[in-house]
Amino acid sequence: MKNIPLSTLKSDYKGLSKDAEIVLLCRSGKRSLQAANILKDYGYGNVVSVSGGIQESQAEIIK
Numbered sequence: 001m002k003n004i005p006l007s008t009l010k011s012d013y014k015g016l017s018k019d020a021e022i023v024l025l026c027r028s029g030k031r032s033l034q035a036a037n038i039l040k041d042y043g044y045g046n047v048v049s050v051s052g053g054i055q056e057s058q059a060e061i062i063k
Contacts, residue, residue: 006031006034009035016039018043018044022048025053026053026054027055028053028055035049
């Protein structure tokens with residue numbers, strides 16, 4: 001897992017592998033969708049944005 005804020009994605013994306021599946025997650029799903037579109041523009045093909053984000057996630061949250 002790697003935390004890259006949307007505000008720095010355009011300069012910090014280079015450390016991400018184009019061969020790996022990249023799953024993007026944010027609070028509501030809007031910023032992760034923007035990030036997915038940016039990465040697709042940069043040639044990343046296996047990018048997933050979690051719809052609804054953390055707010056709508058059914059996953060168990062472990063603190």
